[in-house]
Amino acid sequence: MPALPLPPMAKIGIDRKWRAIGLAPSLLVFAGLTLLPIANLVAMSFHDIAWADGISRWTFVGFRHYQALPEDMLLRAGLGNTIFFAVVSTLTQMLLAFVLALFVSRIHRGRVLYRTLFILPILVPAIVIGAIWKLMLNYDFGLVNDFIGLFGAAPRDWLGERALALWSVIVVDVWHWTPFCFLLLLAGFESLPQDVYEAARVDGVGPLSELRYITLPLMLPTIAVTLGFRLILAFKVFDEIYLLTGGGPGTATEVLSFTVYRRFFTQDRAGYGAAMSLFAMTLVAVLAITAMTAARRRQTRS
Amino acid sequence: MTVRTTRRSALKAIAAIGAAPLGFHIGTARGQAARQQPFTIIINQSPWFNGFRAVVERYQRESGNSVTLDVVSFAESLEKQRNSVRARQGVSDLLIMNGLFYQEFYHGGFVQPIHDIDPAFRLDPQMLTLADTVFWNEQTKTHDPRTGKLMSVPISGLIPVLYYRADLYQEKNLQVPDTFEQLLANARALNSPRVYGMVQRGARGLTEVSFDWFPYFNGFGGSIFRNEDQGDFTVTINSPEGKAALDFYLQLAREAGHPQTGGQGQAQVIQNIVTGRAAQAMIVIAAWAQMEDPQRSAVVGKINVARVPHAAGHRPGPPLGHWLGGIPKNVPRERQVAALAFLNWFQQRNSQVAYLEGGAPPVRQDVLADPQLGAQPRNRWMRALADSSEFVRRMWTIPEGAQMVSVLDLRLNQAVIGEMTSAAALNTIADEIHAIVRTAGYRTGKLPNL
Structure with a gap:
């Protein structure tokens, strides 16, 4: 049955x-x-963690580590630098990547070649990038000082001068990460519906109006996602600082991740480092949620 | 002055050499090195590493034993060693511990006393004991050779010495400086648009400017704590001596140094010397091999070295930035035995001569003082090391070194780049180190602000 x-x-x-x-x-x-x-x-x-006789000893300290965070001068410097670094480098990368992606999406000849060239920096390991740029920016023997010397300019210590160091790291970060934004934006450009453009051309819309009224609104979700991703990654910057400046001179390039690294690992203050890590994680989570919510709202409105 | 170092161990060693039971010793070494388990050494990529690698390769050839070298950067070596010793079973069988950080391995109870592995082991009397840091009394928390246990074997006795361009000294008719005033005068005389009179390691790093500043600080009679050996951790870094040392350091940089001293790390300082851009620098003795390597140096045969200068009326004070070989407790016994067999072989005279030939400073007094070896032009640095040995000073004995050096490097660098005055930097260092030692429970206090 x-x-x-x-x-x-x-x-x-x-x-x-x-x-x-x-x-x-x-x-x-x-x-x-x-x-x-x-x-x-x-x-x-919530603990102080010390090592004695080969074992770890945890001592409960309540909220003491959290209370100490606002007093931590390195954390304050790191937070300020991180925000500045993340905003400036991400916006610069987005702008450059948008222009490059738009350019590559509009050409037919050599597209693969350009695409390959533009994504090269992201393929280079961070340690190699650190070595290359450290040599190029060297005060005494660097290519950059040799180059500006051709125009009679005095050499500068790009990584050792307070006023220049963070900007130099931003330049390296832009060089390194613009390809990431470029790839995501290029994928966005290539998926745009072509019939809208054809209709616009029939209606006699010029290139600038096309960019403003068609491309930008259609690309907005991709831009928002790329910006969100990149901002979160920029907030977590570590390798470039570690390799190029070690947070110096003074606290000029101290960033949040590097402060956590110093406190948690180098100084072996695991309890305090954990409190700082959670603070940093919360910040990044808030940033991620804000970016995603903004993107979703904008998308719904569009 | 809290930390006192004499040449006692070395002198006792020289006196004892005739009586040393060498036959037993060598016999033990050969016996132990015969057949051993493969083991791993964790070591950082120091300027003397090539010499160490050369002796490890020689040991493998001679003994047939297998050794793996886990080579890492300076910062990584501390973290990897911590991870290894804190695990249930460690992966590193021989820790090459830096002079700034070995204390936390002793205090933490991670290092196996050598005689617990082999009661018959004897540290060769000719071996330097590096301010007795190879010994540790865990009750008194001191490096007492009489009551402490032997915890490690010296690997590298790194101290800074003054590197100077002998050809330029001759050209300008300068004398090797004994005092800081003479050093400054020489630096001024040598300084020109093409050559820096003196390059200093003023950058902020794990331990850059702090290690570079210590010969000045010690040489002006300063000390971090009032009397560390007696348990008095009153912070005295912001003393008049400390200020005089920092002011002099800044004056030297300003008047005859690199225009960007705050950005110069050890690598840049060595680079400036070997390319002929700098006439003088205080660098660890292990950098010597690079000076005489035609592949790396444009000044082969032109460099000489001398003991670091001091302020008039004070003693020189080269800080000990040495390396010790310790065996962790949490590795299998057969690997501990294998690591100790290597250390036993390493301390033999022949091994130390091979170490020297490989480009590393030996840690045996009879090799360092060997007139034949010292007479060779490429070993002309040995005299400076021997001259320095009675003045060598430990950095500190407590395990909070990693926290303290982080404070020192940041604040001294801020003074170098002009972000803080010397008084403000030293007062801040004193406050921050005071907080570190107070939190750790030491008897402490601090001087009034400068």
Whole structure:
């Protein structure tokens, strides 16, 4: 006797059950890999952790580490520099990447060549970038000073002068990360509906109006996502600072991640470093949520 | 002055050499090196690393044992060593610990006393004991050779010496400086648009400007704490001596130094010397190999070295930035034995001569004082090292070194780049170090602000 078909609601219930069972292992792994370390970090942030006789000793200190954060001069300097660095480098990258992506999307000959050339910097490992730029920006033997010397300019210590160091790191970051924005924006350009452009051309719309009234509104979701991603990555900058300036001169290039690294690892203040890490994580999370919410709102309005 | 170092160990060693039971010693070394488990050494890429690699390769050839070198940067070496010793079972069997950080491994109970691995092991009397830092009394928390246990074997006795252009000295008819005033006079005489009179390591790093400033600080009679050996951790860095040292350091940079001293790290200082752009610098002795390497140096045969100068009326005070070989507790016993067999082989005279030939400063007094070896032109640095040994000073004995050096490097760099006055920098350092030692529970206090 053939089985009777299940009523639709019962089928949905079974589907949900199987879906939950199927997803459970992945969720468990996710929880294990993500939530447990964060929970551990939270626990650490309420303790002083010292090592004696080969074992760690945890001493509960309540909110002391969190209370100390506003007084931390390095953290304050790092936060200010990080915001400046993230905003300036991200906006510059977005602007450059937009122009380059627009250019490459409009040409037919040599598109692959240009695309390859523009993404080269992102393929270079950070350690190599650090070495290359450190040599180029060297006061005594660097190419940059040799070049400006051709025009009679005096050499500058691009990484060692307070007024220049953060700007120099921003230049390196722009060189390194513009290809990332370029790739995402180029993908956005290439997926734009061509019939809208054809209709606009039939209506006699000029290139500038086309850019302002068609391309920009259509590209807005891609721009917002790219900006959000890049801003979050810029907030977490570490390798370029570590390799180029070590946070100096003074605190001129101190950034949030580097301060966390110093406190947590170099100085071995795990409890305080954990509190600082959670502060940094919260900041990045707020930034990510704000960026995504703004993008979603804009998209809905469009 | 809290930290006192004499040449006691070395002199005792010289006296004892005739009586040393060398036969037993060498026999033990050969016996232990015979068949051992493969083991791993974690070491940083120092200027003397090539010499160390050369002796490791020689050890492998001679003994047939297998050694893996885990070569990392200076900052990484501290972190990787911490990770290894804190794990249930460590991956690094021999830690090459820096003089600024070994204290945390001793205090933390991570290093196995050598005699717990092999009660018959003897540190060769000719080996330098590097301000007795190889010994550790865990009750008194002091480096007492009489009551402390032998915790490590010296690997590199790095101290800064004055590198100077002997050809330019001759040309300008200058004398090797004994005092800071003479150093400044020489720097002024040598300074020109083409050559810096003196290059200093004024950058902020893990330990850049702080290590560079210590010969001046010590040489003006300064000390970080009032009497560390007696447990008095009153912070005295912002003393008149400290200010005089920092003011002199800044004056030297301003009047005859690199125009961007605040951006110069060890690599840039060495680069300036080997390219002939600088006439003088205080650099660790291990950088010597680069001076005489025609592939790396444009001034081969033109450089000489001397003990660091001092202020009139004070003693020189080259700080000890040395390296010690310690065996962690959390590795299997057979790997501990293998690592100790290597250390035993390493301290033999022949091994130390090979170490020297590979480009690293040896840590045996009889090799350093060997007249034949010292007479070779390429070893002309050995005299300066021997001259310095009785003045060498430890940096500190407490495990909070990583926190303190971070404070020192930042604030001294801020003084160098003009962001702070010397008094403000030293007062801030004093406040911050005071907070570190107070939080750690030491008996402390501080001087009134400058």
